[in-house]
Amino acid sequence: MGNWLDVIYPRQCVGCGKAGSYICRDCEVGMWEEEQICPVCCRLSGYGARHEYCRKPWSMDGLTCFWTYEGLTRKLITKVKYNFYFDYLREFIILNSELLKRTEFTYFNRYLELKPAAVPIPLFEKRLKERGFNQAEVIAKTLEKQWGLDTNNLLVRVKDTGRQVGRTREERLKAMEGAFEINHKSQISNDKVLLVDDVWTTGATMREAAKVLKQTGTRRVWGLVLAR
Helix, strand or coil, rough: CCCCCHHCCCCCCCCCCCECCCCHHHCCCCCCCCEEECCCCCECCCECCCCHHHCCCEEEEEEEEEECCHHHHHHHHHHHHHHHHCHHHHHHHHHHHHHCHHHHHHHHHHHHHCCCCECCCCCCCHHHHHHHCCCCHHHHHHHHHHHHCCCCEEEECCCCCCCCCCCHHHHHHHCCCCCCCECCCCCCCCCEEEEEEEEEECCCHHHHHHHHHCCCCCCEEEEECCCC
């Protein structure tokens, strides 16, 4: 039996409005798959792993990104982020899971087999109250069901960094300094983390979060974003 909500509120493609799914086959063709990059230097890395020559203290071990932040992908993420259309994520994640069969995600699949804790990038408390939810946590919870991971709110944002839109790379990096601390109300089950967020722009947010995690004992941190 199908979901009764689909009868009352039939799914329509976010791109063209066609009934049946949130991402129809025709519009899916217009979604551009993103190339994998090293999380340190942001240059191409075939599997999203950090280059051997990019080893820096407290740096991320890898980064996985699925889509270019344009067109339908941007529209989907924006609707989830600002219009509470969480159901879009389920279909989006399923689509991403199909991509995982490709060679460039080999290292990421190996990391998933280690069952890392899915740790969402947190919002500042004031921003969380204004929005009512944290989109990174929604993504992490969706991944939890899809990939059998445990979500752990291991980080807390202790600094109001404001909106990053329009800032230069240097301004973003400066704003993120000291933005996160370990949430001592939470306990991590292992020393491997999958750090989750919706979009990678300059990487300032994820890099700062990864630094805090590694400084406090996490051995491996791999980042995951829906788009870049």
